[in-house]
Amino acid sequence: MSDHLFASLRRWPDLEAPNLFAVDASDRLILDEAATQLEGLQAGELVVMGDNYGALTLGAATLAGCRGIRVFQDSLVSELALAANAGDLSIHYESHPLDASLLSGARVVLMQLPRSLAELDEWAQAIARHAAPDVTVIAGGRIKHMTLAMNEVLGRSFNEVNAGRARQKSRTLTAFGIGHDDTELRFPxxxxxxxxxxxxxxxxxxxxxxxxxxxxxxxxxxxxxxxxxxxxxxxxxxxxxxxxxxxxxxxxxxxxxxxxxxxxxxxxxxxxxxxxxxxxxxxxxxxxxxxxxxxxxxxxxxxxxxxxxxxxxxxxxxxxxxxxxxxxxxxxxxxxxxxxxxxxxxxxxxxxxxxxxxxxxxxxxxxxxxxxxxxxxx
The missing domain is CATH 3.40.50.150 (Vaccinia Virus protein VP39)
Known part of the structure; x- marks a missing residue:
């Protein structure tokens, strides 16, 4: 099922070319690392952030049966690509801005790491301010675009940040334990x-x-x-x-x-x-x-x-x-x-x-x- 789903995803309306893909190894790794956390989630308890073209959202809906998924994509092109790829799965997710409507009560957050540390910082602080106290954040990306500074940024909002094992040039960071001094907004x-x-x-x-x-x-x-x-x-x-x-x-x-x-x-x-x-x-x-x-x-x-x-x-x-x-x-x-x-x-x-x-x-x-x-x- 996952291979069929991932093979069907397109980047449209974003640029499409033979060397540009709608799914990469980090999408697969994030979903695999989150498999245990996704089991038994109630509708509305899963949030997806930074999904490029829908692999995380549609993967969670298909592979783990998640429902009521709340999604934030800064990029409108990514948002449109997810909608175009969703088909019959569109009833299982809803797009939200970066605020309490996205994160209130969230227990698991799946995230494609943004390249900007400032963007990661704003996302992490929003999670810490609005999500459930026991929220777990599983964030991933390609190793060549990851830095140790990302751990430090997540550490501003969470008490513990652990790096997962590398696979196919990708890695995940798992954060949990919301910090208690993260009350003053750093953005804009x-x-x-x-x-x-x-x-x-x-x-x-x-x-x-x-x-x-x-x-x-x-x-x-x-x-x-x-x-x-x-x-x-x-x-x-x-x-x-x-x-x-x-x-x-x-x-x-x-x-x-x-x-x-x-x-x-x-x-x-x-x-x-x-x-x-x-x-x-x-x-x-x-x-x-x-x-x-x-x-x-x-x-x-x-x-x-x-x-x-x-x-x-x-x-x-x-x-x-x-x-x-x-x-x-x-x-x-x-x-x-x-x-x-x-x-x-x-x-x-x-x-x-x-x-x-x-x-x-x-x-x-x-x-x-x-x-x-x-x-x-x-």
Whole structure:
């Protein structure tokens, strides 16, 4: 049954390629390590966090007969993939945000370890605050992406953290014994940026654990911000595609008081961070933060301007196709004459792709690491 289930899982709507898989050895290891804990669980006592494409959730439902599974996936793409893979098993799980509705009364948590220590810290603290006192957390991942610091992070919220034996280049960490001094929330973190590239003297940034670059200014965004005055001066509507903590969207709003902006990200942590950053800087009414899969929900010919600092990896795999998938729909969403501004690592060479899919594309600037292009919708 497990082999049939796992063989049927797809990554869609995420990028699919021969070297990209919907299930890996860590999914199988987590389920095997949790087999005893899953026996006899009542409906609603199992929580799954960070399930990439549904292997943990659907595996627990199929192999252990778990029901009423509560699931949190920061990635909307992962959430959509789980829904697409679930089929008749969809009645056995329900998606939740990272709050008490997800974790209240949970006795077992299965987790794919996030790569960000800050994200792991926020997840662990949420479990410790809301789950049952006897909760057991079984978290796993590929060894090459695991560090001893993960044990330390889990140790902030739990009294005991044990590493399991390695198998097929994967390992699990088991945590239990909720700490009693874990009452002060550590997320979101905030910082005040004072950078010459910003349109204001100070910009307050809020960041949840899963938001890229945290409450700092990443170097790609920093370079793209230097072109802010050149970005379609007569634009009335703009989209920040892949908003992260919202620095680009909020900077646009502060520089152009008449501009209406939609900040899109498929990460729940990023959307929450963007919303909080916009509110902290007094532009919350003009920056709409939306959790969407790229531009798929945006109306045709609805934006004068799109700005994007795209990711270059899917999960732990570096793959240029991630950014290209994000940008593929830009031509449809831009109004005629609309502009798409993109910053990317120069070696990735997106310019030809943008020429073909969006419209005439020129290099607006380049430094030692990044290139900024502007594409015009014909």
């Amino acid at each position: 973190t905030t910082s005040v940026l004072r950078e010459p590239e910003l349109p204001v003297d100070e910009l307050t940034v809020s960041a949840h654990g899963g938001a890229f670059a945290g409450a700092a200014l990443d170097i790609g965004t920093r370079f793209l911000l230097t072109f802010l005055p050149e970005m379609k001066p007569d634009a009335a509507t703009a989209i920040d595609l892949g908003s992260g903590t919202g620095v680009l969207a909020v900077s646009l709003a502060l520089a152009r008081p008449d501009l209406a902006i939609v900040a899109i990200d498929q990460s729940a942590a990023a959307v929450a961070s963007t919303r909080e950053t916009a509110d902290a800087n007094g532009v919350g009414a003009r920056v709409e933060a939306a959790r969407e899969d790229a531009l798929t929900e945006r109306p045709t010919a609805s934006a004068d301007l799109i700005v994007c600092n795209p990711p270059f990896h899917t999960g732990a795999t570096v793959h240029a196709g991630v950014a290209l998938r994000m940008l593929a729909d830009a031509r449809r969403v831009l109004k005629p004459g609309g502009e798409l501004w993109v910053v990317f690592n120069t070696h990735l060479g997106y310019r030809d792709y943008l020429n073909r899919t969006v419209g005439p594309t020129r290099q607006a600037g380049r430094n030692s690491k990044f290139t900024v292009t502007v594409s015009v919708r014909a």
